[in-house]
Amino acid sequence: MKNVFIGGGGGGAGLSAGVKAHAYMMVIAWALLAPLGILQSTVVKRILPESALSVNGRWFKNHQLKLILAIILTLAGFITIYVENDSIKLPGSKAGY
Secondary structure, eight states, X not given: OOOSSTTOOSTTTTSOHHHHHHHHHHHIIIXXXXXXXXXXXXXXXXXXXXXXXXXXXXXHHXXXXXXXXXXXXXXXXXXXXXXXXXXSOOTTOOTTO
């Protein structure tokens, strides 16, 4: 397994596509979607109750969508990195790798 932390500063030039995909999915899930979903529930529900998102509970559906997408991207990120590191053998993959 390649150590991606040593010799950094290369901008990810030596990383495989699977590792990059894992990183992108995790950053989008945990640096963008989850915080926005959490903040949206607080801000829209309590601070901006008269906003367009507060009408008919739209804020909750939007909040729920962001958090569900964060869960899906997190699971996809874990699966991607496990497959990349050959921790999981997919059907049809060669044994002994």
